[in-house]
Amino acid sequence: xxxxxxxxxxxxxxxxxxxxxxxxxxxEFEVEMPKRKGFGDFSTNxxxxxxxxxxxxxxxxxxxxxxxxxxxxxxxxxxxxxxxxGFINFFLKDESFVNxxxxxxxxxxxxxxxxxxxxxxxxxxxxxxxPTGYLHFGHARNAAVGDSxxxxxxxxxxxxxKEFYVNDAGMQMQMLGKSVFARFKELLxxxxxxxxxxxxxxxxxxxxxxxxxxxxxxxxxxSDDEAEQLCKDYAYKFLIxxxxxxxxxxxxxxxxxxxxxxxxxxxxxxxxxxSKLQAASALEKKDGALWFKATQFGDSQDWVLIxxxxxxxxFIADIAYHDDKFERGxxxxxxxxxxxxxxxxxxxKSSMKAIGYDEESVEVVxxxxxxxxxxxxxxxxxxxxxSYITLREVLEEVGPDVTRFFxxxxxxxxxxxxxxxxAKQQSSENPVYYIQYVYARIxxxxxxxxxxxxxxxxxxxxxxxxxxxxxxxxxxxxxxEAAGSAAESLSPHKICYYLxxxxxxxHLYYNKVKIINSEDKDLSSARLYLIICIGIVIKNGLTLLGxxxxxxx
RNA sequence: GCGCCCGUAGCUCAGCUGGAUAGAGCAACGGACUUCUAAUCCGUAGGUCACAGGUUCGACUCCUGUCGGGCGCGCCA
Numbered sequence: 313x314x315x316x317x318x319x320x321x322x323x324x325x326x327x328x329x330x331x332x333x334x335x336x337x338x339x340e341f342e343v344e345m346p347k348r349k350g351f352g353d354f355s356t357n358x359x360x361x362x363x364x365x366x367x368x369x370x371x372x373x374x375x376x377x378x379x380x381x382x383x384x385x386x387x388x389x390x391x392x393x394x395x396x397x398g399f400i401n402f403f404l405k406d407e408s409f410v411n412x413x414x415x416x417x418x419x420x421x422x423x424x425x426x427x428x429x430x431x432x433x434x435x436x437x438x439x440x441x442x443p444t445g446y447l448h449f450g451h452a453r454n455a456a457v458g459d460s461x462x463x464x465x466x467x468x469x470x471x472x473x474k475e476f477y478v479n480d481a482g483m484q485m486q487m488l489g490k491s492v493f494a495r496f497k498e499l500l501x502x503x504x505x506x507x508x509x510x511x512x513x514x515x516x517x518x519x520x521x522x523x524x525x526x527x528x529x530x531x532x533x534x535s536d537d538e539a540e541q542l543c544k545d546y547a548y549k550f551l552i553x554x555x556x557x558x559x560x561x562x563x564x565x566x567x568x569x570x571x572x573x574x575x576x577x578x579x580x581x582x583x584x585x586x587s588k589l590q591a592a593s594a595l596e597k598k599d600g601a602l603w604f605k606a607t608q609f610g611d612s613q614d615w616v617l618i619x620x621x622x623x624x625x626x627f628i629a630d631i632a633y634h635d636d637k638f639e640r641g642x643x644x645x646x647x648x649x650x651x652x653x654x655x656x657x658x659x660x661k662s663s664m665k666a667i668g669y670d671e672e673s674v675e676v677v678x679x680x681x682x683x684x685x686x687x688x689x690x691x692x693x694x695x696x697x698x699s700y701i702t703l704r705e706v707l708e709e710v711g712p713d714v715t716r717f718f719x720x721x722x723x724x725x726x727x728x729x730x731x732x733x734x735a736k737q738q739s740s741e742n743p744v745y746y747i748q749y750v751y752a753r754i755x756x757x758x759x760x761x762x763x764x765x766x767x768x769x770x771x772x773x774x775x776x777x778x779x780x781x782x783x784x785x786x787x788x789x790x791x792x793e794a795a796g797s798a799a800e801s802l803s804p805h806k807i808c809y810y811l812x813x814x815x816x817x818x819h820l821y822y823n824k825v826k827i828i829n830s831e832d833k834d835l836s837s838a839r840l841y842l843i844i845c846i847g848i849v850i851k852n853g854l855t856l857l858g859x860x861x862x863x864x865x
Numbered sequence: 866g867c868g869c870c871c872g873u874a875g876c877u878c879a880g881c882u883g884g885a886u887a888g889a890g891c892a893a894c895g896g897a898c899u900u901c902u903a904a905u906c907c908g909u910a911g912g913u914c915a916c917a918g919g920u921u922c923g924a925c926u927c928c929u930g931u932c933g934g935g936c937g938c939g940c941c942a
Contacts, residue, residue, distance in 0.1 A: 348885075357884070364922070396885040397922065442942070482942055509941095601940055612868070612938085619940040626942045654869045655937055680870065681935075722878065725870055727935070729877065734891080737904095743890070745904050757901050764901095797881060809879060812889075823897090823906040865904065 313412070313789070316388060317354045317402050318343045324380035325358070339365060345790060352393065352401030353409075353786065359398040370398025409785050410773050416788060416845040417770065424795040424852050429470030435637050436462045438648035439559065440477040443551045444488045445513055447558050447703040450650065453682045453728065455703075456719040456858070458648040459564045460804035461677065463856050465646075468799035473567045473642075477633065480548060481573040482626060487511065488551075489544025495520035496531065496543060513700075519547045558703050562712050563858045576632050582624050585632035585667075586617065594666040604631075609662035610671075630656075631663045638669055646802070651678045651725075677802050679724050686732040710735040713859045717744040720857055721808040743808075747815045747850065748862055754818075754847040755863035757827050761840055766828060768840035775835050776842060780821045784846065787814050791849050795856065804857060811853045818846055 325339060341358035359374035366373070374394040381392050388408040393401045416423045438458025441451050459474070466472045479485075491511040497504040499520055506512065523531065523546055531539050552569075559565070576582065589595050589604060596603045600620035604627070607614055617628040637645050649657070657676045665671040684691040684701055691701055707715055714735050721743065722728045734742060761767070776785070791810070798806040827839045851861040 344881080344884095346885080347880090347888085351885070355885090360884085360922070370922070399885065479942065484942060599940080603940095616940045621940080623940090625940070630942095651870065651936055653937085653942095656942095658868085678870075726878075727871070731877080734877095742904080746890090749902085749904055753902065753905090760901050794881090801882080805879080806881080809889080816889085819905055820907090822901085823903095826901065828901050865902075 313388070313404070313408065314343055314345075314354060314793075317356070317404075320381060320384065320386055320389070320402075321356055321358055321377065321400070323384065324377050325362075327380050328376055345786075346399075346401065351395060351399065352403045354402040354404070356400050356402075357398075359394075359400060363398065374398045374400050406777065406782055407774060409782060409789065410776050412789055413773055413785060413842065413845050414770050416848055417841065420848055421852065423848055424791045425467045425469070426792060426796055427469040428796055428799065429465060429468050431469065431471050432644065433642045434465055434470045434472050434644040434646060435475055435640075435642040436465070436472060436646045436648065437475045437477055437637075439555075439564075440479065441555065442479045442482075442484045443548055443555060444484050444511060445551065446515060447555055448700045449684055449703055449706055449730070450682055452562065452703040452706065452715065453719045453724075454648050454650065454679050455559055455562055455564045456716045457677065457679060457724055457804060459562075460716075460720055460807075460857055461646065461648065461802050463858065464795065464799040464802070464804060464807075467795055467856060470644075470799075474565070475568040475570050476566045478552065478569055478571045478573075479626075480571055481577050481629065485544055485548065486540075488516075488547050489540040491516050492520050492523070492543040492547045493536070493540045496523055496539075499524045500528075500532075515551075516547075519543075519550055522546070522550070558707070561707050562703065562715065570633075572629055572633070575636070576629050577624075581632040581636060582628055585628060585635050588635065588667045589617075589631070589663070592666045592668065594663075604628075604663060604666070606659055606662045606666075609665045611658050611662040615659055627656075627659065627663075630660060631667075634660060634664060634674065635667060635669075638664075638673075643673060645674045647674075647676045649676055649678055651680045654678055675802075677724055680727045682719070682728045682730055684732060685729050691732070706730075706732075706735075713748070714742065714744050716858050717808065720804040723803060723805050743812055744859065745865070746819075747811045747854065748860070749865060750815045750818045751847055751850050751854075751861040752863060752865040753822060754843045754850075757843060758840065761828050761836070764828060764830060766830070766833060766836050766840065768844055769837040770841055772834040772838045773841055775838050778821075778825060780817070780824060781839075781842060784814075784817050784821060784842070787817055788845055788849050791853070795853075798856075807853050807856050811850065811857075814846070814849065814853075818843075818850075 321341065321343065339358060339362045341356055341361050343354050343356045346352060346355040359370045359377060362373050363370040371394060377400060378392050378394060381389070388404050390403045390405045393403070395401055436458055439447070439451055439455050441447055447455075462472045462474050487507060487509060488511060490507045494504045494506050494510065495517050523543060527542070527546070531542060534542065586595070586602075594605050594608065595617070596605050596614070601616045602618035603614045604617050605614050615627055616625055618624055634645060661671045661674050664674050684706075709732070718730055718735055719728070758768075776782070794806060794810040798804060825839070827836065827843060829836050854861050
C-alpha cells in the first residue's frame with residue numbers, strides 16, 4: 313500500500329515536470345505512516361524536499377501535486393490534504409485496508425516474513441561463555457538477544473547459523489582443572505589451597521565430589537599434572553553440558569558448538585592467520601613478542617599476538633576464528649558481545665581489514681549490563697566471589713517466557729533493570745501476560761464460536777467498519793514493516809513495543825464489542841476472521857522473541 | 866588522559882536512522898464485573914527531552930563543547 317502511494321506521488325511529480333519543464337521527477341522523498349490519526353494513513357514530505365531544491369514555497373508545490381493527484385482518480389485514495397509546513401497526507405478508502413486481511417489469513421505463520429536477506433549467509437555468534445562455571449544472569453541477556461536477532465534475520469530472509477564459540481584452549485581452563493583438583497584433594501583430607509585466581513563457586517566442590525565418587529582410585533594413581541588434566545576434562549564436559557541445558561531451557565539452541573581447541577589450535581589455523589597478516593605486512597617483532605600493527609588499520613594501539621614465551625594470545629585465536637567464518641562462506645559476521653568487550657571490536661575489525669575482508673561485514677551488537685533488582689535493591693552477581701545469580705535460578709523462578717521478554721524489551725545499548733518482583737507477578741503489571749492473554753482470549757472465543765456453529769469467513773469483511781477495527785487492521789498491516797525494521801537494526805525490542813501496542817488495541821476492542829453475536833452471523837463471521845488475523849500476528853511476533861503463545865491461561 | 870554506551874513524566878524505558886501538538890507501561894487518583902477468560906477496559910494528573918552553542922524550512926534525533934552515570938584502555942580471555 314505504501315508502495316502504491318509512493319507510485320502515485322511519483323507519477324504526479326513526473327506530470328508536473330512535464331508541464332513546467334522543471335526536473336522534479338528525481339526528487340527523493342519518503343512516504344511514511346504518521347503518528348497521529350489526523351494526519352492520514354500515509355504522509356509524504358515530497359513538497360518540502362522539492363521546495364528546498366527549487367527555492368519555491370513548500371505549500372505551493374504541495375498544491376500542484378495534490379491537484380495532479382486529484383485528477384488521476386486513484387482507486388485506493390479517499391482524499392488528499394496539505395497540512396503543516398507542507399506535508400501531503402493521504403486518507404485511503406477503508407475497504408482497501410480491510411481486503412488486506414485475506415493476505416494475513418493466507419500467509420499465516422509466514423505473515424511478516426520477507427526476502428530482504430535474499431538468502432545471504434549470516435553467522436550470529438553469541439553467549440560464548442567460558443565453560444568454567446554456570447551461566448550467570450548477564451549471559452542470559454546475551455543469549456536472548458542473540459537468539460532473537462537470529463530469528464529476526466531468518467524471518468527477513470537471511471540464511472542464519474547460530475554459533476557458540478567455546479573457549480576451551482586458554483588459561484581459564486587450566487585454572488578450572490587446578491581448582492577442581494584442589495577441591496578433590498580436600499576431599500581426600502589433604503591440606504590444599506585453591507589457586508589465587510581459582511574458581512571459588514560451590515559447583516567446583518560438587519564436581520570434585522562427583523570425581524571423588526566415580527574416579528577416586530584412578531586419579532590417585534596419576535601424577536599431579538595428569539590428575540589436573542583429568543579434572544579439567546571432567547569439569548569441562550560437565551559444565552558444557554550444564555550450559556547447554558540452561559540455554560535449552562531458555563529455548564536457545566545453537567547450530568554449532570565451535571571448539572577453539574579443536575577447530576583453531578589443532579588445525580593450525582593460528583599459523584594460517586599469522587601468515588595472512590604477514591602477507592599484509594601487518595606484523596612486527598618487538599620485545600621478543602609478535603605484534604599486530606593495528607594502528608595501521610584504524611585502531612588506537614598495537615596488540616600482541618604471540619607472547620615472548622611463545623604462547624599465542626586470545627586475540628590471534630580470535631583473528632583465526634573470524635577468518636575461518638569468512639572462509640566458511642558467511643557474508644555477515646554478527647557478534648553479540650557484552651559492552652565490556654567494546655575495545656575488542658575495533659581491534660578485530662582492523663585485523664579483518666588487514667587480511668583483506670570488508671570490515672563492514674563484521675558487526676557487533678553490544679549488550680549493556682543487566683542489573684537484577686529485587687525489593688528495590690540490586691542483587692550482586694560476581695562470578696569470582698562464587699555468589700552470583702545464575703540463569704538457572706531465574707529461570708526456575710519466572711520461566712523462559714518472562715525471562716526472555718524482560719531481557720528483550722529494552723534496547724541493547726541501554727542498561728537494563730530486571731525487576732524480579734515484577735517478573736514473578738502474574739498480573740496486569742506484567743507485559744508478557746498482557747500480550748499472551750490476547751492469544752488466549754482469541755483462542756477461547758474461537759472455541760466458543762465453534763460450539764455456536766459460527767464460522768470465520770472473509771465473505772462479509774466489508775462490514776468491519778468500526779473505528780477500532782480499522783485501527784487494528786492498520787496495525788496488523790504494519791507488522792511486516794516492524795519485523796523488517798527490527799531485523800535491519802538488530803533490535804528485538806521493537807517487536808516488544810509493537811506487540812504491546814497491538815495487545816492494547818485488542819483488549820480495548822474486546823471490551824467494546826461482542827465478537828460473537830448470534831443475531832448477526834455475517835458480522836460475527838467477519839469479526840472472527842479479524843481476530844484470527846490478530847492471533848496470527850501476535851503469535852508470529854512472540855515467536856520472533858522466542859515466547860510461547862498459550863491457548864489457555 | 867583516550868575510547869564506547871547512557872542522560873526524555875515520580876520509577877523503568879520507547880521515539881521508526883531530521884518532521885507536524887513529546888509517547889508507553891508501572892506507581893497515584895476517580896470510575897466499569899448477571900464477562901465471548903476483569904491476567905481486562907475507560908478517565909484524570911504528570912515534561913525547560915541534562916546544559917550551552919552550531920548545522921536548516923524544521924533538532925529529542927545530526928555536529929562541537931560542558932556536566933553527570935556505567936564500562937573499557939594487559940605479553941588475561
